[in-house]
Amino acid sequence: MFKSQNLSFEYAPHDSNPPPLTLKNINISIQTGEFVAILGHNGSGKSTLARHLNALLTPTEGTLWVNGLDTKDPASTWGIRQSTGMVFQNPDNQIVATIVEEDVAFGAENLGVPPEEIRRRVDDSLAKVGMLAYASHQPHQLSGGQKQRIAIAGVLAMRPSCIVFDEPTAMLDPSGRKEVLSAAANLNKEGITIILITHFMEEAAVANRVLVMEDGEIILDGTPREVFSQVDKMQALGLGVPQPTALAHKLRQAGFNISPTILTIDEFMQDETVKKILKGQANANN
């Protein structure tokens, strides 16, 4: 799906006093159908990388291929943007039309899809995100989570093979976050590649691969278990780990023999040592 070779990027490359590179020598390969979470500090370059994935930005040096198409080739731009959709952070700043279904249709209209087919896709996409009942509502009267689902439906109507989410839940309340995250997970089950940029470790734990960015580079790349089991390193980066993982780590430091690969509350509760602790049978160092 995506493959990059020595991708580097700097904003304003023609400045006489060039700012430091925003992306440095990135080599990644992401397969179709993966669910990848990207973590990193503010300013580590996550959004900049995301915008490369659908040719909103192109590498200053190196190359990025999307489904084999070079993003630098202007002839490929529209094909790439069709196959890789984007959902942004602020729900209010990505809705174009004043009626929900009109907004969902916007992308497909830009692609020149015939009207009856657009109608079908719009209904289909709205159903997939559970918003069909709101088709003729005005977007600004919906909740944040609903607006984000409208944005997802708008991308779906373009029939993409990948959706990049740039902190889609940052401005939402917990229930809105759940709505958006489960919509993303469902789409992944249908075979759509999901790239999820987030500051919430619990959200990243749902992915099947985690990339950690720091200062324009990818410094960790692995399954959530591999990445989050490096508790000390993640905490040194100021990123932290999911709460069950952190708790298990603390208990292990206190001498309890708990698995280092715990990610979720369920896994934590299933751990043999935890069960013993809860029954009052466990001591440190056994």
Place this chain on the structure above:
Amino acid sequence: MTRITVGNHYPTGSILHRTDPRVKLAGTVLYVTALLFVNNFLGFILAAVFIAALIKISKVPPRLIFRGLRMIFFMLVFAASINIFFTSGQNVLLHFGIIRITTEGLTLAAHMIARLVLIVTGTSMLTLTSTPIQLTDGIESGLRPLKVIKVPVHDIAMIMTIAMRSIPNLSEEMDKIMKAQKARGAELDTGSLTKRALSLVPILVPLFVSAFKWANELATAMEARCYRGDINRTRMKEMKMNAKDWAAAAIMLASVIAIAGTRWVI
């Protein structure tokens, strides 16, 4: 969430709501033009009957239409007084200092009021029975012939759509900023007029900043969804005139001609 609605569309599903917006737009323009021709009461009565029939067909509650009239009430009073007090004429009814009330003045004032009321009710019929998007689409499609002389019709319609989209955003943002400034001790609704005007500055500056940020992010989101002007663009809701639309167009045209024609009848 805000309760603001964009435009004053009032959906009832009536046949007037379902009529092609281009017919309604053209009808409104012709109707307003016809009213400018009218110079006797027969014409105004005819126009009033026409509008009353439309209101009945549209099933829009008349109070919504009168609400629109309330907003122009002072304008009506002002325009009428000028006509009553300052029209010169032969048939003086009352003379008081520089004020002369004449029959001609009274007639002119009555015409003026009738004309304004009929124009406002007519145009609000248009906005009550069409969504903003239908109107912009109607304008885009109705003005398409102007593309030949290089009028950027699509761009104008897109600008109108986005401007409408921005209204709830801006008002929400303004509300937020005002609360933030009040929390810092800004006094927005006390003091002299100049003081109040000056206190708007710390609201308008952040409002502009956020409007530009909004526009910038929206533009990125539009590009991400493959927007590139009207190159190769289709529409989900294509506008097609069906038999009913043509019939409606014919009825509107006939009515409008009849209204304007009264000028030459009496």
